[in-house]
Amino acid sequence: MKKFFAMLLALAMVLSLAACGGSGGSSDGSGSSQPSGGGSSGGDKVVRIGVFEPATGDSGAGGKQEMLGMQYGNKETPTVEIGGETYTVELVYADNASDASKAPTAASQLVSQDVSLVLGTYGSSSAIAGGPIFGEAGLAAIGVTCTNPGVTAGNDYYFRICFLDPFQGTVLANFAQEKFSAKKAYLLGELGNDYDQGLLNYFEQAFDGTCVKDSFPTNTSDFSTYLNKAVAEGADVIFCPVSIAYSTQIVKLAASMNLEIPILGSDTLDSNMVLEAAKGSNVQIYVSTFYQEGGAPDFDNGIKAWLAEDSTAMTNNGGNDTIAAVTAMGYDAYYVALEALKAAGSTDKGAVKAALPSLTYTGVSGDIAFDEVGDAIRDTAYIKTADNAAGAWTLETVQTAK
Amino acid sequence: MQYAISILLSGVSLGGQYALIAIGYTMVYGILRLINFAHGDVFMVAGLMMVYLTASLPLAVSIPLVLILTVLLGFVIERAAYKPLREAPRMSVMISAIGVSYLLQNLATYITGGLPQMYPEIPGISATVSIAGVSTKWVTIVTPVLVLVLVAALTQLINHTKVGMAMRAVAKDFETAQLMGIKINAVISVTFIIGSFLAAVGSVLYFTNYQSIVPLSGSLPGLRAFVAAVFGGIGSIPGAVVGAFIIGLSESIIKGSNWSIFSDAFTFALLIIILVVKPTGLFGEKVTDKV
Amino acid sequence: MSENVLKVENVTMQFGGVVAVDNLNLEVNQGEIVALIGPNGAGKTTAFNVITGVYQPTNGAVWFQGEKIVENHPQGKMKQQYKGEHAGDYTQVLAPTPDKVTRLGMARTFQNIRLWKSQTVFDNVLIAKHCRTTSNVFSAAFRLNRKEEAQQRENVLELLETVGLADVKDELATSLPYGKQRRLEIARALAAEPKLLLLDEPAAGMNPQETEELTAFIGEIRDRFHMTVFLIEHHMNLVMNISERIYVLDFGKLIAQGDPAAIQNDKRVIEAYLGVSEDA
């Protein structure tokens, strides 16, 4: 009986493997990719846009919010005119699992599925690992919120529409000095995370006072010692540009210990989960971000309506309809992709790549144009603060680099 | 001074939480010689269950329910993943444990979508209290006390009940115990039930303190608790508790120093030093290979 | 230099408060077959383990071919506990690991057969040759030691033929019948090219016929390889038939020594045996 059961299971496994082998190996992709939204009405011409985002792993939450923007954009505008013909836009997903060792295969998957260009990713290290694969295949990629300078440097095929870490770090350091006249800052980041450590570094460089720098190991959840240390050191501000999972933890803890020191965060903290964690407490949170809700009312209302009717999307957004900046960035990235397709006049990836450098677009997060490295020319960051009574972000200031 | 107290407090509370997980590791190891890698994930799942249950049920119902479900989970894991491998080489069983750990983590990722979940406030222990000017949650103070109470109860159970005697016998000599008519499988199940129960209690304490749960939340406390168990001499319950408090405190202290980036590394370095000096941990029994 | 191959001098082995071997002195001469007998728990295997470097004795020394190889005196806690008559005579500490002792030229078998289970009969013997290889890892991995390897294989084949296991050389060692496993263990020990062969209860668990064969086999080996043999045994038949001299241990103490005839008539020996164990 047991043996029979084992055989049955094994057989099922082998069959499923064979089946997936078939569908994964087929490069026409009809079985393995999804026509998103109401894409069935646009005729038979299809253009594919790759979505290279983490859906699992420690950046999974951010990746999903970023995808929401693209999905909403795709729902809003499911077709595109290319060279006088209407094409249905199909988003092809590949999960890079926030892991540099999984990113190359995810990137390869997109290449094999014949996409015209790629959007993503949240988290720079996956972008760095996947970049050369795109470059090798002659496929252009548009980074949405990967802010590490290393993403585009040395890779002709990687572009991005967000600002960079040096800019963000500097902006926040300036803000800390202007708003709080801070003399001492406590910097906290995840050990070995290039995003965190890069920002800490730029903050430190731009900050005139003293900095106390600390790093915590991956998967830490006890931050009490770190926050107590910040108090003991007499820091005027705490800067913790950490990923969402850690930031909710830190904010919750700060709320429970009635921390009076303001917490500064980067774009990763701009998440409704952080808001929720801070709700009803006295924690002061300031984040720099790409987009402030209310900046483009049409977009806000539209996406909120969509979230309200699509429960999966709502869950992916963390269960409420506050719009994260990464979502707005994903939305803009989608439209930049459409513009690039239009400008190229073809779905050929080479043509799309050639069209990108000269492209300009005004999106909900501002004007987008690329410099010679492929980075966005941006000089403004929004600084928002959490309104803990209402559980919403309010715009504090708009900061530009000096 | 205040800072020192805060470090001490967080160290003691961490130690208590690690101790509750470490007991599970140490008991299972004592009996099966198995590093139950899935134990940390059981702890995480207990936390997630609490999140989902409190969404629809009152706390008074969901806390006992979480304890029961976690115990059930531990029991099922043992029956499904370890029992069939009783005669297999030890490495296979350990791989099975890693497999269960993968499965639980991936299931959690699938269900939560990888988004951090907020642990509910538990009245009483979630409230803030101020000790010598350091504000902390009640749970910080409750934890070590509760740990000591539970450990005392557990020691009573092991030393003075029939089941406890059977457990000691099985830990001492698996084969002979079996020959003596002890129902090995029942004893092992009891071990897993106790371990999972303590992990569930630990998870309530831990996540009340650190309220956000992600699928990987179990892995770090799990690893630390395991290190604590080895440190104290795996198989020994007092050893696990002492080890857990030492690891918790030293972790807290090193985090508070200027070498915080080496807090993980330091824990392991401490472990390696102990193992080299005393190869079976602080309270471990010496095993001799008969020639 | 004396003629003896092995000399055990005042060896005492204490485990905590238990004295397993108490001030043991014995000698084994070139070409002899010497037996160490005694009831269960008399300390025979412990004595073996001290000689082969598994245990470090509490006190005493072991000489092999005129060279002192093991030496110790009571230390630490043992110092207070140990009250033997030669306490402190040995001050230098010499504690070779068993592998070193084997390379010096002593090879042993085990009471409960310890063959390498996943290896074939041939490989079991070939591995024992490893301690005699002169090539290093690199030359071994890149096959620069072909000559040596071929030589070793040939020797092993010869040895297997001698002991009558050539026909089963490709079988798994554990698939052999019990008697042949014993034989294989002896062959393995011989492959390490020892001067002195130590056999720990070679006839344990054998039936009378097998024991008889083994007795003949041990004699054969001694003659063919000019080997010195030192063995522990329970089977009186075997011991009396082949050994030239016998030492008798009881409760860690040497109670008698001499040729088989003398031992058979020794009162204390009979007492020790009848009083303690009846299965001997």
Next chain:
Amino acid sequence: MKNTSKKGAWIGLLCIAALLAAVVVLENVLDPNKNIMVFTALKKGAVYALVAVSMNLLNGFTGLFSLGQAGFMLLGAYTYAILTIPTSQRDAVYYIYNGSAINFSLPELFGGGAVGLVLGVLLALILGGCVAAVVAWLIGLPVLRLKSDYLAIATLGFGEIIRAVFQWDKLGPVTNGANALKNFPTFTSFNIQNANGETVLRLSTFVAFLLAGVCIAVIVLLINSTYGRAFKAIRDDEVAAEAMGINLSRHKRLAFVISSFFAGFGGGMFAMFANQAQAKTFTTAMTYEILLIVVIGGIGSVSGSCIAAFLYVAASEWWLRFLDAETFIGGVKVPLLRNGFRMVVFSVVIMIVVLFFRRGIMGDKELPDLLKKRRKEGAVK
């Protein structure tokens, strides 16, 4: 007896040569973009095969239960990366630390060009292995005295310590701190291009296979040598091995150092595959992954480890990917399929394999053994 083994070796060599040739042909004949998944999976499979075999040498053949593989891979990957990043790229890579403390690049020292590339990469990989081996030797001094699980946890701890050290920002000018090292030669650098920058001969997968193949061949030679036999004796019965004159500590250290050398070498190759080297990739989870491969393939089987490595990589990252996408069949949404489902199914598959194929795919047999057995059975009938 001797003749047949020689014949077997020749057949093996021929098979490997045929395999390598097939890889070259396939990579150049098939559309590189449509089939990129195949080659990416093959490259990763080759790297994992090498690392799994190196772990098998320790866990399967010597019976030392070590979980430090990811740490040694990290050492190899960093050594390789640090030694091969072109000098012109160093400022860009080490942008936070204003340039690197090490300002030479092996491929350039060898005069650049194709020769420089080959020699430089090879030397860097070997040095990566050597660094891992030296560290293993040092770690082995205290740790190898520990037994089974204690050894496992101690080596796991060392992996974590190594990772923390490499992430330390004080060492930034050398290790680039938390940032990834990149822009060094990767497998695709071995694709031969003509003057117009078009690729005329793709050798990337071939190089991965060649490097992994040579290393695995060396490991196999070692396993079948007198030292390999001694390792197996230690695994089967330590006490007997010691009694038969095998110096335990020396041989254990030897196995540990050699295994680490190849783990380091594999780590360098992993960096080539991943296009970057970053400490946070080399986690305990990676060690577990490799251990899973070893067990699934069969503890003590080299060919099992190789087969399992390819199956594992292909299944987890390629064949099962469709499970992550929401799929519509005839307008009906297939239930359960969404992000994360792939990994759930994958872990279930692993559990099934572990529970019902306890000895792995190959047990402790090798591929040729199985073939030989079949032939023998055929002859008997």
